[in-house]
Amino acid sequence: MWDEAVTGYDFGPGHPMDPVRLALTMRLIESYGLHREVDVVAAKSAGDSTLRLVHRQDYVDAVRRVSAEPGAADGTYGLGTVDDPAFAGMHEASALIAGQSVGAAEAVWRGEALHAVNFTGGLHHAMPGGASGFCVYNDAALAVARLLELGARRVAYVDVDVHHGDGVQAAFWEDPRVLTISLHEHPSTLFPQTGWPQETGADGAEGSAVNVALPAGTGDEGWLRAFHAVVPELLAAFRPDVLVTQHGADTHFEDPLAHLAVSLDAQRMVAESCHALAHEHAGGRWVALGGGGYAVVDVVPRTWTHLVGIAAGRAVPPESPVPDEWRHEVYRRTRESAPARMTDGRAPGWRDFVESGYDPADRLDQAILATRRAVFPAHGLLPLP
Ligand SMILES: [Zn+2]
Numbered sequence: 001m002w003d004e005a006v007t008g009y010d011f012g013p014g015h016p017m018d019p020v021r022l023a024l025t026m027r028l029i030e031s032y033g034l035h036r037e038v039d040v041v042a043a044k045s046a047g048d049s050t051l052r053l054v055h056r057q058d059y060v061d062a063v064r065r066v067s068a069e070p071g072a073a074d075g076t077y078g079l080g081t082v083d084d085p086a087f088a089g090m091h092e093a094s095a096l097i098a099g100q101s102v103g104a105a106e107a108v109w110r111g112e113a114l115h116a117v118n119f120t121g122g123l124h125h126a127m128p129g130g131a132s133g134f135c136v137y138n139d140a141a142l143a144v145a146r147l148l149e150l151g152a153r154r155v156a157y158v159d160v161d162v163h164h165g166d167g168v169q170a171a172f173w174e175d176p177r178v179l180t181i182s183l184h185e186h187p188s189t190l191f192p193q194t195g196w197p198q199e200t201g202a203d204g205a206e207g208s209a210v211n212v213a214l215p216a217g218t219g220d221e222g223w224l225r226a227f228h229a230v231v232p233e234l235l236a237a238f239r240p241d242v243l244v245t246q247h248g249a250d251t252h253f254e255d256p257l258a259h260l261a262v263s264l265d266a267q268r269m270v271a272e273s274c275h276a277l278a279h280e281h282a283g284g285r286w287v288a289l290g291g292g293g294y295a296v297v298d299v300v301p302r303t304w305t306h307l308v309g310i311a312a313g314r315a316v317p318p319e320s321p322v323p324d325e326w327r328h329e330v331y332r333r334t335r336e337s338a339p340a341r342m343t344d345g346r347a348p349g350w351r352d353f354v355e356s357g358y359d360p361a362d363r364l365d366q367a368i369l370a371t372r373r374a375v376f377p378a379h380g381l382l383p384l385p
Contacts, residue, residue, distance in 0.1 A: 024330060104117070124166070138168065219253075
């Protein structure tokens with residue numbers, strides 16, 4: 001999914017979510033020729049009836065008002081805050097991004113595409129009645145809601161952004177048809193300070209919300225160990241009709257806003273695992289979204305180009321040199337020097353939680369166990385390996 005106008009989602013100079021990250025990602029995808037391997041589609045903007053699948057009309061109306069008159073934003077509905085300053089065209093740009101995720105969901109549900117990627121989406125903090133954490137409309141929740149409306153019986157959402165996928169969790173808190181799994185830095189050290197393992201869903205939807213709260217400083221091996229200790233077993237038990245994944249790139253060690261220490265190589269491996277899991281447990285139906293990521297030159301374009309390559313069935317080899325034309329474009333637009341290769345030079349392995357045994361004194365294993373104890377029984381699974 002791509003429409004150049006998504007770069008109008010711009011909170012202004014100095015804001016970490018610089019839309020150059022989206023443009024540079026698309027240019028890198030093009031410089032590898034991946035855009036010729038897939039259908040590049042621009043979906044329509046999400047209209048009010050679509051936005052209302054998740055959002056309140058009074059909130060949509062408020063976004064429209066500040067979009068027309070940004071100076072009038074006073075912080076109500078989370079609009080006009082430091083994180084979410086109002087800007088001209090805010091409604092249009094946000095609805096366009098939301099429309100790309102909804103369009104991705106529709107294409108996958110209707111069988112027009114087996115996999116669809118909207119790396120401009122994944123705006124997982126937006127709430128039904130308010131903006132939050134750089135997110136205006138929750139395109140991820142809208143994609144899931146649209147899948148349910150089209151007839152999906154069960155949808156699984158896996159969010160590996162460094163921040164808790166709180167808005168998506170909130171949207172489906174009471175809905176047992178949606179399994180939300182979020183792996184993120186621990187709420188005691190990072191926005192939005194939610195995503196504790198004990199958050200497991202409302203009565204009637206017990207175990208439908210899953211949270212893995214990773215200690216600050218977790219690196220590749222720990223991140224991969226946690227992903228594989230929680231996600232595959234739950235997806236196998238839940239048997240979703242569609243898998244929706246959110247690939248925020250802000251887990252990276254260079255990211256300026258968070259404190260995990262994950263490499264591009266581990267991010268690519270998790271994208272490959274999501275792809276494989278969609279085939280194993282969701283008939284191959286896979287909607288992949290972007291998310292956070294504030295190392296806008298070094299990290300975001302490379303990790304989402306890998307994501308698109310994986311979804312396209314033409315994975316970019318990690319050792320590939322980054323094309324010179326793209327490096328020139330980076331310099332022209334940012335005056336920064338671009339990374340030279342599609343790898344951080346790591347080949348991370350991980351010890352399997354079930355096979356290797358666990359260490360009750362290890363903080364990562366404690367986090368994994370807390371999550372498994374909180375939700376595995378609700379899915380008929382044993383928390384201890
Ligand atoms: Zn994030």
